[in-house]
Amino acid sequence: MGQATAAAMREPSDKEIRLVIAASSAGTVFEWYDFFIYGTLAGLIGAAFFPSDNKTLETLLVWAGFAVGFGFRPLGAILFGFLGDKLGRKYTFLVTVTLMGIATAGVGLIPSAATIGIAAPLIVICLRILQGLALGGEYGGAAIYVAEHAPPEKRGFYTSFIQASVVGGFVLSILVVLACRALIPAEDFAEWGWRIPFLLSLILLGISLWMRLKLSESPVFQAMKEAGETSGNPFKESMTYPGNPKRIFVALFGITGVLTTIWYTAFFSSLSFLRGPMRMDESLVEWIMLIAGALSMGFYIIVGKWSDRVGRKKPIIIGALASLALLFPIFWGMGSLANPGLVESSKAAPVVVSGPACEYDPFAEVQASQCGRVLQDLTALGVPYDIDAQECGPTAECVAAPMIIGDQLYVYDGLSNENRRDTIKGWLEDNGYDFDKQNPPLMNVLGIIALLMVCGVLSALTYGSVAALLSEMFPARIRYSSMSIPYHIGAGYLGGFLPLIASYIVAMTGNAYSGLWYTMTVVGFGVIVAWWGIPGGPPSDFEDSHQDPPASPVLP
Template structure:
């Protein structure tokens, strides 16, 4: 298997130019104790645990977005179908309103007590809140309490996920060797796609096998109830992990005893420039991500009149294509850099969004799938390198907090609101090309952000020692750093 072979191939000699380049950036000369030699087995365990948690997060959010029409009918008063759908999307967006609050709580906490403990806590909260949604009675049973409870548990979901992505990407980035961070980081978004694909696949099966009345009465609950067992597996895997080497090094040096109990003020005063850049990058990424993977099935069925099952199947196939390619693009970014890869995605959306939506509007199988696939290939550069690029914007002692706060502010404003905003624009203007224009606007933000960011591939994380795969590579790095 090519991915497995890459995971197990150290090959020092072919990376000597990268080692020498890293050494030249070190001043004064490096000592052997300055360099972290990663444990390949530990790196793989960390990647699996972090990716499973991310899969859990996006399974939870995916099932809600794919069941938006059904949830609107179950939890909101009958009457106007558009009002029900908008109410459902508004509840979907409500979870994102509290995500920045979750980031402000869990991010700095992860910088103080450790990444592992906080990621275990967020896993428990995510699984519990998703399971609870599957147990809420519908509007016909408990009237207005149904949407109230739905909003409460959705907001608990959002609060818990506020600490998930920042922690998971930080966890992988701090475990991975410098020259392979793009490859290992891509597995986090591989988990995202697994979560989305599992959600779409399960809902497609339920939709095909159950009648509309059965789906509305009990079938919609099944995906939410599945979250409980998945959460327990993810929690078990995370509890078995050790803290990241970078965090352990800072902890051993007493770095956390020399500062305030929480670095929140430090984050806002010292990291605002990289946080603004992070917000812009995440805005471009999340608008396009939610547009394609969350909103598109609803757009196809409501605006285009496309069969809802066919829409889900098309999205699933596109996601499978992305899953097959994502680690290769992550590995490519380790060779050519993150900036060229992300710029390709930004320019792709900027130039191709309108042609793709014109294809989709044709409403037949081949043009619809072609449009979705091209949009998916434009998204591929983002999902492949974002989780390795964002942690590299911040120093180790405030990385979890800075990334979580900036990431969740951006997701709250631009990501989770995408289905609601675009559906409102389509309904309000009657123009079903609005999703294309919104995507282009996000892509323009992405172009500007990528131009202004620094290249981070093959370089140590800020505030962290150089990280390599083998003792031989460490020895070569030490030798190359000497005059």
């Protein structure tokens, strides 16, 4: 009996499908909440576990810890993909959500670096590794589980709820943080209250397990198991199955690379951009992200349903090309609305710094030169700058050059480390720079939300149909492994390292918008691969266009 026939005989009822979608989506919301709460509370985590006099270094260390979790996602994809293809979809993602919940709660229990020293950040990194391993198995399990229950003509629509649930996890993390801030005084929240959102993951874990334990195994996996068609070595077969190397390459660069960099730019880069260089009030930024994220969730479902009619390729190509055209204008617009004074000041009184050894190393605790320390201060203040390289040679003595703000000249050489930043800040304020927390007027806030929703549309176009597309690209016997490995390599490295890489580029250039070039590069390459490799035309099952085993490596 073939897989398709067996699956059709076991087609679930509408009630069962609703439970499948609800349980899988809720579990995905909770699991991504666990992962995103780290990024939402990045500033407080940095102060607790990665304290440094160099605030830029502190931020980079937090994002490096964030990236570590993503770096282990491919290993989790291999491990849990193997288990999912061998033992079943249901029990594998029960394990992943349990591991994620326990690891997240652990972060809330770690003493600060002031209490236990270097052990604190090391324990945080170990827990981030466990989170990464768990997440490497979660997405593939949830996406496949829903896809294998859905009728082909509604697969994009049903699986789009999984995609929307990823945004739901981000929204839930912000909602919990806002609630904690409202109930706990600011000083107490900064000291200990930030731990509560991490500990709440245990409650979410209990709800998720209760819902998922009510599910039965995927009908496709049950049919394969009864027919003795499960893979003996899913990882090896994923690498050797005819046509799979090409499909994995396309899934990695043409699908995941595109969707993940756009997603993190839309939600994480914008969050850091508004709270950091634009100096907006943190609570206001969180409310803005909450509203924009919640409203954006519907776009993923619309795109998923649309892909059932037009195919999976068209939305992805449209979203990628639109992102290349719109991301810079969107962020320029948000900057102008969030902190118009900074934009005007940087134009009216641009900052130019020069001096001997005028280089800035964002990863250095102490900069090698006085000029480097000035650049560190400007970066921490969110002020863009240019460097006027000073030439020194055998006949020219290299002396400390001034900093020019607009048409005013200031000599920074000789400033002590204790008062240097305050002095430079005062010079900038004398030239019109405002370093107060920004609370722009309502119309500006609404404009920022609208621009973030455009980001949400771009993300939905490249993400909404992906669970269905990846499920259809690979044979059922190795589907869990084959789709999870490229997805989590792309999401783990191309997307997970985006906050770190973008922050580093911004720190090195002094330009708050320069980090977007990383996204542009990944998406630019990805759209070429997507155009070449994603199957066009109406959606179809893998089995609909292949014999088993396939006679030739032709894309489905």
